[in-house]
Amino acid sequence: MMYRNFAARSALRAISSSNASVARSALTNPAFKAQLTSSARAIRPTTKPSFALAAHKPVTTALIRHASSSSSDGEVDMMAGMKSEAKVIKDTFSLNEVPKEALYLGMAGVVPYLATSLQTVALSYEINHAAQTGDGLIFSGQSAELMLHMLEPVQVAYGAVILSFLGAIHWGLEWAGYGGKYGYKRYAAGVIAPAVAWPTLLLPFEYALISQFLAFTFLYYNDARAATAGRAPHWYSMYRFVLTFVVGASIVATLIGREQIAQSLTTEHTIKDKINALIFLQKKEKEEVEARRKAAVEEEE
Template sequence: MLYRTTAARSVLRAVSSSNASVARSVLGNPIFKAQLTSSARAIRPSVSPSFALAAHKPVTTALVRYASSSAKDSDDVDMMAGMKSEAKVIQDTFSLKEVPKEALALGMAGVIPYLATSLQTVYLAYEMNRAAALGDGLIFSGQSAELMLHMLEPIQVGYGAVILSFLGAIHWGLEWAGYGGKYGYRRYAAGVIAPAVAWPTLLLPVEYALISQFLAFTFLYYNDARAAAAGRAPHWYGMYRFVLTFVVGASIVATLIGREQIQQTITSEHTIKDKINALIFLQKKEKEEAKARLAAERGEDEE
């Protein structure tokens, strides 16, 4: 009995030891390890990186597109809003809505003579240059164009002197009306200086006369703009004067450019110095003739 028990225990120990060795050999085998690893991976759910990127890519792209489109739309909206704001500022700055309709209509009509004489000067200069180059003008001959040009000169310069005097007289009217208070000689001086500068330009050569009147118009506009800003004139008067002065100044500049193109072909006009010298010579000649007549009369009396 004891023998059988001992034999059974020996058999069980051998079997268990053989199973353990087999298990160790199997676990130590790398092929078995790989199978276990693959089976573990198959059991555990996992997502490959490529699949995850593919799954998240449409969402990310949509978000990027939405962000970029919304930023672009906001930039466009901001840009358009800024441009509209700037356009409104410019429109309000140069607006003439508050100017009385009568003053605006008569003021715009008042610059027509300047525009007309300026455009005619430019056209007649073209005719004279064409006649000098080709022998004949498009409509007028060279001599006819020059004669018409000399007829326009006193009209433009004389009209400028009248307008300058009128602009100065406005300040006298504002002082009499007491607009913005009483300023006395300070305001009357503007009405006196304007004609004092304007009318002597009639004695100057045309180019110098036009340049002098251009400077006078610019100075008067500066004075009128300051008066409007200080309350000595209506608040709309500054912009009103700017628009009219701009048209007049552009007309004068166009006239000077047109005359510059014909400096070599136009006949030199008589300056104020030439006229004074001619007057002195004429007076001297008349005195000599008077003395000669007096001497002739005395000789006749003696005979």
């Protein structure tokens, strides 16, 4: 019995080993390889390689490309929008339609105002530097303060002249009948300007500048309305805006410069001090006249 079992197992092992050797010989056979290759080609999908690669691309790659293309388009649109806005600003502030004579003379007219403002800032720096270190860079502290006080009436008086000139323009427009006849309505604009400008000469310097700043702003508003309504040339509004901006910036720079030396600057006599000094002088002169009269009467006696 034991021999039968051993014989059966040996026979099974021989059969399995023979089948494995047959399978190996078949796989190593070139003809069998060709058949396998042809059958694999037969069952291979017929899709194109490019489509297959595109189908297997990661989704993130497509999203990144879409985002980059979208961002480049956005940058182009943004640059185009900025150029368009810059062109609008350039056209808005353009002074090409202003007559060259009026443009050149107007710009030259604000030069003295701008020069006095810059000089005030420079002298204020000298005074402040002298107060901190004991000496200025170019001038001494006392010389700079004296020159500063000399500039004050120049700047205020010139501002009053400009304001009066701006008011007189409306009289000229009314006489020329530009946009029609408006009578007292347009004459009033020419009268109000000098009526507000010249009393500022009696005010302390800072208050005078602030008053003139408000007057310049009001006149620009009135001139802009006149240009919009056809009572003045259409270019006059922008022309006045540019000139008023320069004058207003000069006034602000002057006030800032003087604010830096408010503590070290000698106190300026206000209009009240000047009036009190005038009253005191008149009273003193009357007392002197009365004393002379009494002395003359006593001599006669």
